[in-house]
Amino acid sequence: MDDKLVVIKDLHVWFRVFGGYLKVLNGVNFTVRAGEKVAIVGETGCGKTTTVKSILRILAPQAKVVRGEIFFKGEDVLKMRPPRLQHLRGSGASMIFQDPTAALNPVFTLGDQISEIIRYSGSRPEGSGAEIRQLAIKALREAMLPDPERMLDNYPFQLSGGMRQRACIAMALATPRELLIADEPTTNLDVTIQDQVLRLVKTLVVQRGMSLILITHSLGVARETSDRVYIMYAGSMVEAAPTGEIFERPLHPYTQGLLSCIPKLTGEGVAEGIPGRIPDYLNPPPGCRFEPRCPHATERCRRSKPEFARVGDGHEVACFLYY
Amino acid sequence: MTVDTRKGHPEAGRPLTLRGENLRRAWYRFSRHPMSVVGLVMVAAIILLAILAPYVTPYPKHAGAFVDYRNAGKPPSAAHWLGTDVFGRDILTRIIFAFRGALVMGIGVLVLVVPLGVVLGLIAGYAKGTLLETVIMRVTDVFLALPPLILALAVCAVMRPTLFNSMMAVCVSWWPWYTRLVYGMTSSVRNEFYVKAAELTGASRFHILFREILPNCIAPIFTKMTLDMGWVILTGASLSFVGLGEQPPKPALGTMVSDGAKYLPAQWWIAVFPAIAIMVVVLAFNLLGDGVKDMLATEEGS
Amino acid sequence: MPGDILVVENLKKYFPIDKSTLLKRKTLYLRAVDGIDFTVREGETLGLVGESGSGKSTTAYTVIGMYAPTGGRILFKGREVAGQASERPLDIKKDMQMVFQDPGTSLNPQRTIGQIIALPARVHGLVSGGSVERKVIDLLEAVELPADYRYKYPRSIGGGERQMVAIARALATEPSFVVLDEPTSALDVSVQAKIINMLIRLQKQFKLSYLFITHDLSLMRNLATRVAIMYLGKIAEIAPTVEFFRSPKHPYTQMLLSSIPVVSKAEEELRPRRVESRGEIPSPVNVPPGCGFHPRCPMAMDICGQVDPVMVATGQDHLVRCHLYSGAARSFSAAD
Numbered sequence: 001m002d003d004k005l006v007v008i009k010d011l012h013v014w015f016r017v018f019g020g021y022l023k024v025l026n027g028v029n030f031t032v033r034a035g036e037k038v039a040i041v042g043e044t045g046c047g048k049t050t051t052v053k054s055i056l057r058i059l060a061p062q063a064k065v066v067r068g069e070i071f072f073k074g075e076d077v078l079k080m081r082p083p084r085l086q087h088l089r090g091s092g093a094s095m096i097f098q099d100p101t102a103a104l105n106p107v108f109t110l111g112d113q114i115s116e117i118i119r120y121s122g123s124r125p126e127g128s129g130a131e132i133r134q135l136a137i138k139a140l141r142e143a144m145l146p147d148p149e150r151m152l153d154n155y156p157f158q159l160s161g162g163m164r165q166r167a168c169i170a171m172a173l174a175t176p177r178e179l180l181i182a183d184e185p186t187t188n189l190d191v192t193i194q195d196q197v198l199r200l201v202k203t204l205v206v207q208r209g210m211s212l213i214l215i216t217h218s219l220g221v222a223r224e225t226s227d228r229v230y231i232m233y234a235g236s237m238v239e240a241a242p243t244g245e246i247f248e249r250p251l252h253p254y255t256q257g258l259l260s261c262i263p264k265l266t267g268e269g270v271a272e273g274i275p276g277r278i279p280d281y282l283n284p285p286p287g288c289r290f291e292p293r294c295p296h297a298t299e300r301c302r303r304s305k306p307e308f309a310r311v312g313d314g315h316e317v318a319c320f321l322y323y
Numbered sequence: 324m325t326v327d328t329r330k331g332h333p334e335a336g337r338p339l340t341l342r343g344e345n346l347r348r349a350w351y352r353f354s355r356h357p358m359s360v361v362g363l364v365m366v367a368a369i370i371l372l373a374i375l376a377p378y379v380t381p382y383p384k385h386a387g388a389f390v391d392y393r394n395a396g397k398p399p400s401a402a403h404w405l406g407t408d409v410f411g412r413d414i415l416t417r418i419i420f421a422f423r424g425a426l427v428m429g430i431g432v433l434v435l436v437v438p439l440g441v442v443l444g445l446i447a448g449y450a451k452g453t454l455l456e457t458v459i460m461r462v463t464d465v466f467l468a469l470p471p472l473i474l475a476l477a478v479c480a481v482m483r484p485t486l487f488n489s490m491m492a493v494c495v496s497w498w499p500w501y502t503r504l505v506y507g508m509t510s511s512v513r514n515e516f517y518v519k520a521a522e523l524t525g526a527s528r529f530h531i532l533f534r535e536i537l538p539n540c541i542a543p544i545f546t547k548m549t550l551d552m553g554w555v556i557l558t559g560a561s562l563s564f565v566g567l568g569e570q571p572p573k574p575a576l577g578t579m580v581s582d583g584a585k586y587l588p589a590q591w592w593i594a595v596f597p598a599i600a601i602m603v604v605v606l607a608f609n610l611l612g613d614g615v616k617d618m619l620a621t622e623e624g625s
Numbered sequence: 626m627p628g629d630i631l632v633v634e635n636l637k638k639y640f641p642i643d644k645s646t647l648l649k650r651k652t653l654y655l656r657a658v659d660g661i662d663f664t665v666r667e668g669e670t671l672g673l674v675g676e677s678g679s680g681k682s683t684t685a686y687t688v689i690g691m692y693a694p695t696g697g698r699i700l701f702k703g704r705e706v707a708g709q710a711s712e713r714p715l716d717i718k719k720d721m722q723m724v725f726q727d728p729g730t731s732l733n734p735q736r737t738i739g740q741i742i743a744l745p746a747r748v749h750g751l752v753s754g755g756s757v758e759r760k761v762i763d764l765l766e767a768v769e770l771p772a773d774y775r776y777k778y779p780r781s782i783g784g785g786e787r788q789m790v791a792i793a794r795a796l797a798t799e800p801s802f803v804v805l806d807e808p809t810s811a812l813d814v815s816v817q818a819k820i821i822n823m824l825i826r827l828q829k830q831f832k833l834s835y836l837f838i839t840h841d842l843s844l845m846r847n848l849a850t851r852v853a854i855m856y857l858g859k860i861a862e863i864a865p866t867v868e869f870f871r872s873p874k875h876p877y878t879q880m881l882l883s884s885i886p887v888v889s890k891a892e893e894e895l896r897p898r899r900v901e902s903r904g905e906i907p908s909p910v911n912v913p914p915g916c917g918f919h920p921r922c923p924m925a926m927d928i929c930g931q932v933d934p935v936m937v938a939t940g941q942d943h944l945v946r947c948h949l950y951s952g953a954a955r956s957f958s959a960a961d
Contacts, residue, residue, distance in 0.1 A: 018351045043813035044784070160905055161677075190676035191840060192902035195884035217813060220886025247888055261818035263843040265870065265885070265892040270825075270847050273818035277783065516725050517733040517741075519691060520794070523710045524745040525718050538735030 004071075005179060005211050006032040006055060011068030013050055013059070015281075021064075022281040024050055026235035026289065028068070029308045034178070037205060037212040039222035039243075041258075042232035045278055048215045051232075052181045056089055073178070090121040093179035094172040098187050100164035104156040111136055111152030114171050121175045135174065143170035144200055162193035166200065173204055180205055183215045198225050219262060223247060228314070231255045234279050234289040237308055241315040251317045253294045288320070296321055353618035362610025369604060373422040385412035386420035388572040396590050406592040408583065414592065417574035418600045424569045425576060425604060428490055428559040429552040435494050437548060440501025441540075445532045447502065448509025460506065463499040471496040471558055479567040489568040493558055497551075504547060508540040515539075542619035549615045553608030560601045576601050630702055630802050630834045631665040631688065637696035638680075638687050642910065655910045657683040659858035660697070662936075665802070670828070670835040672849030672866075674842055676881075678906050679855040681838045682726075685806045688836065689723045701802070719749045722795040726807040728787030732779040738765075738790050739775030745797040764793040767830075768823060785816030789823070796831065804836045809844070821848060842885055846870055851942075854878050857917035858909055860936070864943035873897055874945045876922045916948065924949060 013025035024047045032038050040048045053059045055070055055077060070077040072088060080088065097103045105113060114136040119127065127135070133152070140148035143166045156164055165185060172180055182201060186194035202225055205212045216222055222229050222243070229246045231239040231254065239252040250256045260271040276293035279285055285292065291301040300320055308318040354360050377383045381403075391411030399406045405414040447459040475492035482488050512518065513536060521535050562568040563577030571578060576597050583594030638658040644651045658680040665671045675681040686692050688699060693708025700706065701721060707713050722745070725731035732741055739761045746752045752760045762772045768789040779787050788808055795803055805824070809817040821844070828835060837849060845852050846866060853863035854877065862875040873879050880900040887893055904921040907913060913920050919929035928948050936944045937951045 018348055043815060162905060190906060191842075192676060192880060192884045193906070195886075195902050218886060219814075219888050223888055224886045258814060259888060261814050262888055263818075263821075263841070263847045264889065265843055265846050265882075265887060265895045266889075267846045267867070267870070270818050270821045270844075272822055274815040516727065516731040520723070520725065520731055521733075521744060523689060523691060523718070523723065524798075525710070525715060525748045526744060527748075530744075534736070535733055539733070541735075 003034045004031055005034045005036075005073060006030070006213070007069075007071040008051065008055070009069045009071075011051070011054060011070065012066045013047075013054060013068075014064050014066050015060070016062045016064065017282075020282050023284055024235050024281055025054075025068075026284065027305070027308075028232075028236055030230060030237060032179070032211050032213060034211055035209050036228060037202070037214065037226045038228050038230065039214045039216060039226035040230045040232055041216055041219055041222045043217055043278070045234075046232045047235045048232050049183055052095070052183065052213055052215060055181070056093060056095065057085060058089075091175060091177060093181060094177050095181040095183065096165070096168045096172050096185050098184040100161065100168045100185075100188075101156065103168050104164060106156055109153050109155055110140070110167050110170075114139055114152075114174050117171050118174050139170040139174035140167070142173070142204060143167065144196075145170065161189055162197060165189060165197055169197075169201060169204070173208070176208070177210060179211045179213065181213045181215075184217070185214075186221065187217070194221075201225070219247075219258060231258070234284070235281070236289070236318065237316075238290065238319070239315075239317045240308075241312075245313075245315055249315075251311065251315070251322060252290075252319050253296055253321075254290050257293075288318075349618050352620065353614045355617060356613065358610050359614025359617065362607050362612075362614055365603065365607035366611050369422055369607060370426065372419050373426050376419050376423060380413075380416040380419050382413040382416045383420075385416045386574055396586070396593070398590070399592055405596045406590075408579070408593045409586065409590075414579070414596050417579060418576070418597055421569075421574040421576045421579065421597070421600070422604070424486060424573065425556045425559060428486065428493075428568075429555045431490050432493050432497060432555045433548055433551060436498040437501055437544070440498040441505050441537070441544060443498075444502040444505025445509050445537060445540075448506045449513055449528070449532055449536070451510055451513070459502070463502045463506075466496060466499040467503070469496045472561055475558070475562050475567065476565065479562070484567040484570060486569045489559065489562045493555060493562075497555070501544070501547070504543060505540055508543065509536055512536050512539050542616070545619060546612055546616040549608055550612035553605035553612070556608075557601065557605050576604075628667045629664045629700075630667045631836065632700040633661060633663050633684075633688065633697070634700070635697035636661050636684065636687060636694055636699065638683050638692055639695045653910055655908075656858045656912055657909055658687065658694075659912070661855070661858075661860045663853055663860065663863060665834055665836055666850075667801075667834055668828075668832060669850035670837050670848055672845035672852040673836065673838045673855060674840060674845055674852060674881075675855035676840055676906055678857060678909050680858040680909065681855050682806055684855070685723070685804050685836065685838050689721060689804050690718070715749065719798045720800050721802045721804070722798060722800040723804045723806065724788070724791050724795050724808045727811055728779070728784055728791050729811075731791055732787055734779055736778075737775060738777050738779065738782075741779075741790065742775070742794050742797055745794060749798050751798065760797070764797055767796060767827065768793045783816075785812050785820060788812065788820055792820075792823070792827070796827065799831070801832065802834045802836070804838070806838045807840070808837075810839065810841070817844075824848075842870075842881060843887070854881070857907065857912055859917065859946060860944075861918070861947070862943075862945045865941075868940065868943055870895070872940075872943075874939055874943070874950060875947050876900060876924050876949075877918050880921075916946075 008028050008030040011025050011028040015022040015024055028051050030051065040051065042048045050059065054065065055072065057077065065078060072092060077088065111133070115132045118132050118135050136152060137148045140151050145151050145163060145166050159167065185201065186197050189197060198221065201212070214222065214225055226243055228240065228242050230237050231252060233254050239246065239250070239255050246255065250259055257274040261273050263270050274293055279289050279292070285302070287303050287305055288301045291297045294301065298320065306318045306320050308316055309323055310316050311322045372379060389410065389412055394407050394411035395409050397403060397407045403413050403415065405418070407413055443459055443463070447456045450456045471493055474496045475489050478492035479488055518531060518535050521531055559568055560577035563575035564581045568577065569575035579597035580594050583597065586593050636658055637660055640655040640657060642653045642655055644653050661684065663671065673681045673684060683692065687694050690710030690713055698705055701717055706717060710718060742761050742764050743752070743757050746760050747757065761775050765772055765774055770786060770789055774782065779790070809820050812820065825848070827833065839845060849866050851863065851865050852869045854861050854875065856877050862873065862878050873882055879897040880902050882896050883899045884902050887896070900923060915930045915932055916934055919925040922929065926948060934946050934948045934951055936946045939945055939950050
């Protein structure tokens with residue numbers, strides 16, 4: 001009970017657009033414990049980025065939290081006042097994004113950018129220039145960047161994609177934090193580099209006893225990097241289980257569909273895919289949002305939304321097939 | 324009316340009102356900033372007043388040769404909302420009639436300048452790296468260096484000062500801005516994959532320039548045109564201020580200001596109201612231009 | 626050889642980069658494609674796999690005529706094909722089509738889908754006036770999109786559907802050969818599955834041959850007849866699919882296969898023993914001497930830094946470019 005770092009309960013987030021509201025998040029339930037590595041797997045538009053941005057409250061102005069609660073170490077995030085929120089963003093959690101080029105300021109050196117974080121994240125506001133420089137070098141070295149002293153004076157454009165992402169990781173971990181949120185950090189990288197970067201993230205997070213929320217659309221990446229996997233569809237979690245369990249015993253029809261679609265090295269061909277498309281968030285179906293595409297759909301599924309319920313050891317699923 | 328015909332699809336049978344939907348979306352984008360709507364209303368009012376001038380003005384005859392010295396130099400009153408000038412002519416009426424000349428100037432210049440400038444820009448941008456591009460762009464550079472007002476002064480000094488001549492002079496110095504704008508856009512659009520795809524297929528140059536590239540340049544062109552209406556009118560007012568452009572007794576905003584300047588500050592209304600009118604016209608087009616820019620910005624993603 | 630629809634011989638594509646200073650003229654060459662040979666047989670799918678800087682996309686663009694080759698030649702159905710598309714005869718352009726990687730940028734946002742699909746057919750004179758609409762509807766049907774999509778704009782449909790439109794466009798001229806540049810890389814897994822199945826079906830239906838560019842080896846395992854893997858502008862290994870995955874010979878192939886995240890123990894077992902990925906991928910401007918892979922290769926020998934290996938056959942139709950298999954290594958250290 002007490003080692004829960006992040007708890008999201010029944011979160012509903014809507015976006016104001018032309019023609020009404022996009023009811024993107026439809027009751028998200030999500031938990032991360034201290035020291036745990038959790039992956040959120042879902043396809044484009046399912047709301048995974050919106051979910052984690054809500055934790056740090058960095059959503060776009062058109063977004064509204066219409067229901068639900070978010071707790072960070074027991075504190076209610078949605079009710080936090082600016083100073084507390086600053087503290088959360090400065091030393092509670094940090095985030096790395098899909099495109100490292102966009103996350104780095106092109107007109108400042110790496111040294112400038114890391115020093116700024118170290119100085120303003122709240123942990124060492126009065127450190128001397130030299131102290132901060134040493135901390136920056138340490139951060140770069142831990143992120144496996146070659147020649148850290150020289151690297152401080154490099155600009156982002158002088159680095160390759162993999163190195164830029166490592167620079168972002170260095171920045172995210174330069175000061176002590178409890179949570180690292182990684183939003184598709186390797187999607188834009190080559191496969192061999194992706195492997196290196198994911199291993200690095202995993203090592204660093206474990207070393208520091210941090211928790212990790214990894215967002216990805218790749219089940220393979222989730223399998224190799226996390227302890228527990230959440231599968232997300234159209235605005236809510238549909239299944240969650242420890243990593244091994246979810247691949248051996250996928251329960252939700254969507255999870256099963258996803259797994260069958262992935263081309264495998266065993267060469268059994270590619271499944272037909274999941275028929276249909278994601279629902280219209282402007283006018284989503286009232287019941288289970290996966291129902292129109294589900295091979296096991298019933299009338300009950302059309303009418304009401306299944307709860308995210310425990311069905312085994314650490315295994316939760318939101319589907320009427322199981323209760 | 325076309326309907327969604329996918330069998331078994333949840334939206335089957337729903338009528339596809341694409342046109343209507345697109346228009347409503349465009350209006351939504353346009354009206355996000357209320358000032359744009361204000362601009363639209365102002366421009367519409369100016370245009371309507373100009374078209375219906377003989378019917379909506381209190382003293383249509385004052386817009387021509389007319390004198391009434393008993394009423395000369397009267398301050399704003401119930402009978403003359405903006406007062407009268409030294410010839411006894413109603414200033415409000417003359418301003419509204421002056422809008423006509425202003426709008427004719429704006430539209431006339433743009434109608435000539437935009438097609439020429441855009442076509443040259445497309446050709447130069449697409450022919451990048453060739454002699455043709457160099458020739459077009461260097462010529463454009465030369466014309467860009469000409470200050471519009473000075474050139475117009477020179478032209479009108481040599482030829483008779485008329486509305487037509489000053490329009491021509493403004494055209495000569497205005498077209499290169501469109502060329503440069505379209506040149507920049509074409510240079511980048513031509514490297515897009517959809518253009519390459521059309522080229523690989525073997526589409527004709529005409530098709531590529533006018534059907535693939537040009538539609539992607541429309542937004543800044545239209546925005547610039549809207550804003551330019553205001554600027555051309557301002558330039559026209561500057562020209563008539565120094566006595567070129569529309570000649571008396573036809574009313575022109577700039578002329579009215581310069582005539583009235585002599586009588587400041589005692590009979591301030593003779594110069595000030597036409598000046599405010601110029602400001603209002605330019606402001607109206609600027610506000611409208613902002614709205615056009617918002618409206619034409621394409622929505623990306625959902 | 627008969628039945629070879631595309632033959633590429635010693636293809637090279639270099640891009641000059643001007644590094645002249647005020648005092649000295651200097652041009653560097655970015656060797657995107659540096660001497661590759663491969664064939665695509667009729668009815669088969671050749672998978673061209675590689676990471677960034679490998680030259681796979683440049684190869685695709687050179688084959689289709691966006692770039693003129695710096696060296697080597699391309700033979701299509703036995704006829705030598707000129708460099709750029711603008712110089713190629715119309716019947717070759719009609720017969721060879723391309724599907725681009727990013728459907729967001731390969732479809733003109735200001736044109737309707739109907740106009741986009743109809744263009745190639747119009748250009749090649751296959752339709753005119755009244756028959757245009759029929760053709761567009763038929764093509765949309767072939768890619769399982771509703772007929773009234775022809776009035777829509779690309780921005781109002783999803784990424785997967787846009788790519789289906791791109792495929793429909795490629796089919797508009799009834800080609801026999803299609804180059805596909807990572808057509809599903811930007812798409813979700815479920816959409817990718819749908820498109821891959823569609824491509825397989827279309828291949829059978831219209832008797833197409835594919836040159837399929839991708840970085841996704843798992844996909845190739847299930848789609849390609851033969852696979853070629855590229856690194857820094859050269860082909861490192863090429864073999865029929867089953868053979869390629871059963872017995873990958875080149876260290877880079879093994880490194881790539883070890884790095885792919887998989888979803889089951891069965892797949893894990895199929896991967897070669899782990900070759901840990903190290904180092905960065907060098908830029909094709911600064912190709913290391915000798916074998917381009919040697920700085921990252923865990924099995925590099927002395928010869929690898931000095932002499933560029935040549936393609937050697939190690940079995941039925943299985944070619945590798947590596948000193949481990951060429952026997953040259955022994956004579957090299959002996960000559961020392």
